[in-house]
Structures are given as structure tokens and as C-alpha cells.
Amino acid sequence: MQDAVSKAAAPTAAGKKARGILGLKSLMAVAVGLVVSQGVMVLMLQGVGIAGSAFIVPLGIAWVLALCYAASFSELALLVPRAGSLSAYTEVALGHFPAILSVFSGYVVVAMFALSAELLLVNFLLGVLYPAVEGTQYVAFGILGAFTVLNLLGIDVFAKLQNVLAFAMVVALTLLGVSALTGGFAPHAFRAAELAGDFNLGDGAFTLIALAIWGYVGAEFVCPLVGDARRPERYIPRSMYLGLTVIFAVFALYCLGxxxxxxxxxxxTAELPHLEYATAAFGGSGTFLLAVAAITATCSTVNTSLAAVPRMLQGMAEQGQAFPVLGWKTRKTREPWVAVLFTAGVTGLPLLIWGNDAGTVGLLLISAAIAWLIAYIIAHVNVIALRRRYPDAERPYRSPFYPLPQLIGIAGMVYAIVYASPAPELTVEIFTNAGxxxxxxxxxxxAWIKLVMKKPLFKPEPLNEIAKR
Known part of the structure; x- marks a missing residue:
């Protein structure tokens, strides 16, 4: 009986919305745009500083782990094609408590910390490059306010902006990496033979997998946009796989250069190693190139988050897992306007609390780290649980080589959590903050599940019930 129900319960995402707005290019722009942030640009250079040219190994391993989570999210997004994304998947796999925990800890809290860090970083960088804005928060709040308004205007505006931002960012970083490798603008300070001789996996390279994985987190932000995608059964998986591969290639060039x-x-040790890099490779003109890359990276990250996170909250509100007001939509564009404003508000809050202190950037990013990885572990567990509970459910996309990507992904994320702290003296503080x-x-x-929803914490909802909502 359950098998019969499950077959009818999983309508394809393609059938849900025949004519979506977002094609493969737009979805790839979302995947790349959220992942490649200015904070990640700094972290990647710190990683190559620690391990030298051997950093390419953990960077490659992290890419494989990222493909694993992309496989899991692709299967889940098309089995349960709802805007709620991870909350909807987890609700039918593990129950309401893990569903709420995964989204709020893995995405809302991450948006609060990681987006704030991005805005602080671009504010600090532009303050160094252009002293007139130093010590102010005009740039940070200006970017946040502008993209809040633009996301309220509709998904088509978001898509057009995201395509431009992601393209400009990738071009700028690729130009920097290729020019650095070829020495096209300035002579090399170090020879290729020196770098090859410096290749040593014994310099703690494998422990840097935890750092390298941050170069790939966030591609799954395409999943809440499944209802706005064209041919989602094809483009959702491809956008993540291709986007992550583009990211690997760009970061490999960028880091080795x-x-x-x-x-x-x-x-x-540099506060802004990407500024030192651009200046060394391009001279004075490098600051302009870096400013373009940094601003487009931050704008792209903010733009994507303000499109995806509110849709997660909207889906949760529709499922009774959050305040109903978060599901309110504008009449004309059907945007979840309360959720957009809420996401913008929690992003701006740390800016008001910590001000323009660049020293808080690392703390904010690390605070976001562990929660995000836990959300990935939950996604992998969801796939395994749903394969067991609904083995015959119609799946427009199936994770290849199941269950290897899920098992490898879980092990890799646990490893990354264990080594999340960049220094032993920070370990207690980091895990305390995360806890x-x-x-x-x-x-x-x-409290919400027991007092408001009045449901069990770990009882999964039937798949066919979710499909009817």
C-alpha cells in the first residue's frame, strides 16, 4: 500500500510548473554566485599559504564531497519539489524537529553570520582602497538595501541580475588566475620549479579539506527555486554539477597563480591577501580588478541568499513549521515579502552589533560553518531514509552510485566539522558558539512543534500528504 501511495505522491517538478523562468544558465549563476564569496576568496588563499601547491589536493577532494551533496540535494529537490527545500525533505524523511533544525541552523543562522561577514569584508576592503568610505557602513547597508528591494520586484529581476553578477565575478577571478600563472602583466617572483619542489602533502594538506570545502558550500541554493526553474529534472542537477566544476577550475587557477x-x-597572515595578490600580479590596476571581483562576489552572494532563504521560510510557513506571516506574498510578483525582509533584517543585525570591525569576519564565518555542515549531513541521511521508506517512489532524478555519495558525504562532513577550527586555541570557543x-x-x-504544531518531534509525515500541500 505504501508503495502505491508513494508512486502517486511524488509529482515531478516538471509537472508542477511547466514554464519556469530560470534556465540552466540562471541556475548555474545561482550555484556559482552563492558559493564564490569574498570570504571564500580569502580562505582559499590562506589554504594555499598553509599547504603551498599541495593545496590542490584537498581542493580536489572537497570538490568530490561537494558533488556528493549536489547528488543528494538533486534527488530530494525533485522528489519533494517544494520551496521549503531542506525542511520539506527532512519532514518526510526524519520528522519535524530535524526539519526545523536543519533550515534554521543551516541557513537562517548562516545567512545571519556569513552574509554579515561578506558585507563587513567588502566594506573593509573598499575602505582600504578608497579611504573616503573608511569607517562607514554605507556600502554594506547600501548593498543589503538595494538587493532587498530588487528581490521584492520578482524572480525575473533576480535572474537577470544574477547572470550578470556571476559572469563578471568568474571573469575577474579567472583573469586574475590566468594572468598570474602566465605572468602576463608582471614578472613572476617565484619560478614554477620552486613551486613544484615545494609540493608536500605532509604540511597538513589533508587537514585542510575542512577549509577547502568552504569553497563549495551553497550550490544547493538552487533547490528552493525549483518551482521557478525550466525543466528542473534536468537543470537542477546539471546546474550544481557544472557550477561546482567551474568553481573548482576557477579556484585552482586563482590559488596556484x-x-x-x-x-x-x-x-x-595578511588581513586582505586577495588585495596583496591583485596588486602583485597587476600593479596599481589590480586594485580595480579586485574591487570588481569583490563587489560582484558580495552582491551575488547577497542576491542569491535573499532569493533562496526566504523561499525556504515560505515553505516552512506553509507547512506550519514557522510563523504563517513568513508565507505572505506580494500580489503582483508573488514574492514572499515578509520572509525577504526578515532575512535582510537578520543579516543587518550583526552589522549593527559589531560595526565595521574586520576582525569579526573570521569569527562570523566559523560560527556559520558547523551548522551548515550539519545541514548537509541531514540531507544525505534524508536520501538514505527516503530510499528505504519509499523505494518505489517516482524519482525524476536518482543519485548515481547510491549510497556511496551519501556515505562519503557524511564521512567528509564529519571530518570537516572535527577540523573546523583553524587553531587549537579557538576550538573550545568555536564549538561553544556553535553549541x-x-x-x-x-x-x-x-517548543514550536509541541505547543503550536502539537505533533511528535521525530515522526515523518507521509510523502503523499506533502505532495498535496
């Missing part, structure tokens, strides 16, 4: 111009010590955030989210989730 830096070693031709800067000592590893500078890459490890406090997860603890607060857990308490709120339990």
Missing part, C-alpha cells in the same frame, strides 16, 4: 607572486607567509546557537534553535523548535 598566487604562489607565483606572494610568499606563503603573506598569504597566511549555543544549535541549542537555542533546538529549544525553540521543540
Amino acid at each position: 598566487a604562489l607565483f607572486y606572494l610568499p606563503r607567509e603573506v598569504l597566511m 549555543v546557537v544549535l541549542g537555542i534553535v533546538s529549544v525553540v523548535a521543540v
Whole structure:
């Protein structure tokens, strides 16, 4: 009986919306645009500073782990094609408590910390490049306000902006990497033979998988846009796979190119290593190129988050897992306007609390790290649980080589969590902060489920019930 129900319960995403707005290019722009942030640009250079040219190995391993999570999210997004994304998948796989925990800890809290870090970083960088804006927060709040308004105007406006931003960002980073590798604008400070001789996996390279994975997190933000996608059964998986591969290629060029111009010590210790890199490779004109790359990276990340996270909250509101007001939509564009404003608000809050202190960027990014990886683990577990509970359900996309991507992904994410701390003296503080955030989210989730929803914490909802909503 369950098999018969499951077959009818999983309408294809393609059938849900025949004519979507977002094609493959737009979805790839979302995947690339969210992942390639200015904070990640800094982290990648710190990684290559620590391990030298051997950093290409953990970068490649992290790419494989990213493909694993893309496989899981693709299967889930097309089996349960709802805007709620991870909450909807987890609700039918594990129950309401893991569903609420996964989205609020893995995405809302991440948006609060990681987006704030991005805005702080671009504000700090432009303050260094252009002293007139130093010490102000005009740029940060200007970017946040502008993209909040633009996302309220509709998904088509978002798509056009995202295509331009992602293209400009990838071109700028690729130009920087290729020019650095070829020495096209300035002579190399170090020879290729020196870099090859410096290749050593014994310099803690494998422990940097945890750092390298941050170069790929966020591609799954295409999944909440499944209802706005054309041919989602094809374009959702392809956009993530292709986007992650483009990211790997761009970061490989970007990281290896830096070693031709800067000592590893500078890459490890500089506050703005990407500024040092651009200046060394291009001279004075490098600052303009970096400004373009940094601004487009930050704008792209903010734009994508303000499109995807509100749709997750909208889906949760429709499922009774969040305040109903978060599901309110504008009459004309059908945008979840309350959720957009809420996401913008929690993003701006740390800016008001910490001000323009660049030293908080690392703390904010690390605070977001563990929660995001836990969300990925939950996604992999969802695939395994749903394969067991609904083996005959219609799946427009099936994760290849199941269950290897899920098992490898879970092991890799656990490894990344264990090595999330960049320094031993920060370990206690980092895990304490993560524990406090997860603890607060857990308490709120339990109270909401028991007092408002009046449902069990870990009882999965039937797949056919989710499909009817």
C-alpha cells in the first residue's frame, strides 16, 4: 500500500510548473554566485599559504564531497519539489524537529553570520582602497538595501541580475588566475620549479579539506527555486554539477597563480591577501580588478541568499513549521515579502552589533560553518531514509552510485566539522558558539512543534500528504 501511495505522491517538478523562468544558465549563476564569496576568496588563499601547491589536493577532494551533496540535494529537490527545500525533505524523511533544525541552523543562522561577514569584508576592503568610505557602513547597508528591494520586484529581476553578477565575478577571478600563472602583466617572483619542489602533502594538506570545502558550500541554493526553474529534472542537477566544476577550475587557477607572486607567509597572515595578490600580479590596476571581483562576489552572494532563504521560510510557513506571516506574498510578483525582509533584517543585525570591525569576519564565518555542515549531513541521511521508506517512489532524478555519495558525504562532513577550527586555541570557543546557537534553535523548535504544531518531534509525515500541500 505504501508503495502505491508513494508512486502517486511524488509529482515531478516538471509537472508542477511547466514554464519556469530560470534556465540552466540562471541556475548555474545561482550555484556559482552563492558559493564564490569574498570570504571564500580569502580562505582559499590562506589554504594555499598553509599547504603551498599541495593545496590542490584537498581542493580536489572537497570538490568530490561537494558533488556528493549536489547528488543528494538533486534527488530530494525533485522528489519533494517544494520551496521549503531542506525542511520539506527532512519532514518526510526524519520528522519535524530535524526539519526545523536543519533550515534554521543551516541557513537562517548562516545567512545571519556569513552574509554579515561578506558585507563587513567588502566594506573593509573598499575602505582600504578608497579611504573616503573608511569607517562607514554605507556600502554594506547600501548593498543589503538595494538587493532587498530588487528581490521584492520578482524572480525575473533576480535572474537577470544574477547572470550578470556571476559572469563578471568568474571573469575577474579567472583573469586574475590566468594572468598570474602566465605572468602576463608582471614578472613572476617565484619560478614554477620552486613551486613544484615545494609540493608536500605532509604540511597538513589533508587537514585542510575542512577549509577547502568552504569553497563549495551553497550550490544547493538552487533547490528552493525549483518551482521557478525550466525543466528542473534536468537543470537542477546539471546546474550544481557544472557550477561546482567551474568553481573548482576557477579556484585552482586563482590559488596556484598566487604562489607565483606572494610568499606563503603573506598569504597566511595578511588581513586582505586577495588585495596583496591583485596588486602583485597587476600593479596599481589590480586594485580595480579586485574591487570588481569583490563587489560582484558580495552582491551575488547577497542576491542569491535573499532569493533562496526566504523561499525556504515560505515553505516552512506553509507547512506550519514557522510563523504563517513568513508565507505572505506580494500580489503582483508573488514574492514572499515578509520572509525577504526578515532575512535582510537578520543579516543587518550583526552589522549593527559589531560595526565595521574586520576582525569579526573570521569569527562570523566559523560560527556559520558547523551548522551548515550539519545541514548537509541531514540531507544525505534524508536520501538514505527516503530510499528505504519509499523505494518505489517516482524519482525524476536518482543519485548515481547510491549510497556511496551519501556515505562519503557524511564521512567528509564529519571530518570537516572535527577540523573546523583553524587553531587549537579557538576550538573550545568555536564549538561553544556553535553549541549555543544549535541549542537555542533546538529549544525553540521543540517548543514550536509541541505547543503550536502539537505533533511528535521525530515522526515523518507521509510523502503523499506533502505532495498535496
